[in-house]
Amino acid sequence: MNHLDKKEAQGLVAEAEEVLARYVQPELGIELSQKDYDKTAAKYDQYLGALGVTAQRKMASIVKGLYPDPKQRETLRVIDVGAGTGLVGVELQKIGCRHIDALEPSRGMLDVAKQRGIYTNFFCNFMDDKQLPIDENTYDCMTIVGAMGDNHIPCCALHEMIRIIKPGGYIINISRAANIKICSDYIERLEPLMEQLEQEGKWRTINKDVRSDMDFFGTEALIFVHEVL
Numbered sequence: 001m002n003h004l005d006k007k008e009a010q011g012l013v014a015e016a017e018e019v020l021a022r023y024v025q026p027e028l029g030i031e032l033s034q035k036d037y038d039k040t041a042a043k044y045d046q047y048l049g050a051l052g053v054t055a056q057r058k059m060a061s062i063v064k065g066l067y068p069d070p071k072q073r074e075t076l077r078v079i080d081v082g083a084g085t086g087l088v089g090v091e092l093q094k095i096g097c098r099h100i101d102a103l104e105p106s107r108g109m110l111d112v113a114k115q116r117g118i119y120t121n122f123f124c125n126f127m128d129d130k131q132l133p134i135d136e137n138t139y140d141c142m143t144i145v146g147a148m149g150d151n152h153i154p155c156c157a158l159h160e161m162i163r164i165i166k167p168g169g170y171i172i173n174i175s176r177a178a179n180i181k182i183c184s185d186y187i188e189r190l191e192p193l194m195e196q197l198e199q200e201g202k203w204r205t206i207n208k209d210v211r212s213d214m215d216f217f218g219t220e221a222l223i224f225v226h227e228v229l
């Protein structure tokens, strides 16, 4: 790499950090955060590449661990929530998943995901407390990478997530570890709600893990795996 290339690469990393930090700025609000996603969709993959983010690969390895039989992965119905440009879909396809739907509120991001030819159905919706145009018990597995945080999926969405997953199915959520400490919607609410859902017999915790050995949007990651009951 010559000097100019290195400079350009450093510039891209700085730009990526700035853009990614802006998506989750509380003062921005949901509407402007979504506008930012629309505007930056074409460059999003470059940003994640520059930062060396590997959370999507980690997600696929978790799915593989939960469904070790390749034949089962071929028939699995997966919904990728906050699918963005489809980077999780790319990794799921590599491990043999063939029925993956995408839910993504930003039209710009969803359009990039569509071009990949990986996902089957597309839902341009927010995951929140409103009922989605999806029947209950539709999917075996839900993947969520980087879609929790300020201006992103709110706590109240957990009910709707559970509704569309079949009993025995999994909800796997990889997000910034700091979220539960800094997002006003999550502080003293997200984990208590998760526990309440467990006590109500709606789901059970399979794993909760803080990981610093993976490149997750340049920061420590928190991984939740829940089985829907």
Ligand SMILES: C[S@@+](CC[C@H](N)C(=O)[O-])C[C@H]1O[C@@H](n2cnc3c(N)ncnc32)[C@H](O)[C@@H]1O
Residues within 6 Å of the ligand: 034, 037, 056, 081, 082, 083, 084, 085, 086, 087, 088, 103, 104, 105, 106, 109, 125, 126, 127, 128, 144, 145, 146, 147, 151, 152, 153, 154
């Ligand atoms: C940081 S990106 C992650 C995209 C992709 N999962 C990845 O790993 O590259 C977060 C995505 O979540 C989406 N998002 C924001 N709020 C959401 C909500 N309430 N429900 C579903 N997706 C949401 C954003 O539009 C954005 O595309």
